[in-house]
Amino acid sequence: MAIRIDWIVFLIIAVALLEGATSETKYKVGDDGGWRVPDNKSYYENWVGGKKFEVGDSLEFNWTDTHNVLEVTTKTEYDACAKTNGILKDTSPATFQLTKDGTYYYICTIGMHCDFGQKVTIVVGNGSSSSPPTSMPNNHAALSAVLSTITIVAASLVHLSSFLLY
Ligand SMILES: [Cu+2]
Numbered sequence: 381m382a383i384r385i386d387w388i389v390f391l392i393i394a395v396a397l398l399e400g401a402t403s404e405t406k407y408k409v410g411d412d413g414g415w416r417v418p419d420n421k422s423y424y425e426n427w428v429g430g431k432k433f434e435v436g437d438s439l440e441f442n443w444t445d446t447h448n449v450l451e452v453t454t455k456t457e458y459d460a461c462a463k464t465n466g467i468l469k470d471t472s473p474a475t476f477q478l479t480k481d482g483t484y485y486y487i488c489t490i491g492m493h494c495d496f497g498q499k500v501t502i503v504v505g506n507g508s509s510s511s512p513p514t515s516m517p518n519n520h521a522a523l524s525a526v527l528s529t530i531t532i533v534a535a536s537l538v539h540l541s542s543f544l545l546y
Contacts, residue, residue, distance in 0.1 A: 404436040409500060415441040415449065415472070415488070421497035433478055433504045439486075441474040447488045447498070449474045458485035458501065461494035481505030 409415055410427055418424065441449045448470040452458050457465070468489070469476075478484070481504050488498040 404438065405434070406438050406440060407431070407433070409439055409441050409486075415443040415447055416445065416498065417488075417493050418497045423497055424500035428500065428502065433502055435478060435480055435504060437478045437504070439476045439478065439502065441469070441472065441476075441486070443472045446490050447472070447493065448490060449476070449486050450489045451476065452485045452487060455483070455485065455501075458487060458499065461487055461499065463487075463489040463494075478502070478504045480509060481507070482509035483507045 410418075410424065413423070413427075441447075448468060450463065450469075451467045452462060453465055456462070467476075476484070476486070484502040484504065486500050486502070487494040
């Protein structure tokens, strides 16, 4: 019996580790600085720094003064601070889910904010939407589910055998 319980403990730990490995990251854009007209134009570029954005992560834009977030669709629009197409969110906090690989462009459309550097480019995966979606999270989730099921079945068997034996 002791051996079986050890095995179950191992499985529970394995499941916990897998779930930890697949946890989705919620990024607060600009961290404590939030979403604002930055002191220098490379502020958000620096914030992105070496971050590795993955499918399933999300971005949260927080602001207090008058701002908004427009997701523009091309680098050309982004570079020109074009306030035309795209998803506009004007209530803080504004959350964007990163649902697939690609390069995402966000700007503020208020006044000259974007021109002053209130803009950020987020690269998810390899930055290209034409690449096959990352299957790792799904595999992990599936494996995790299987291990959870095994754990439950094993626990039931232990329960059943103790019932039969004693
Ligand atoms: Cu703004």
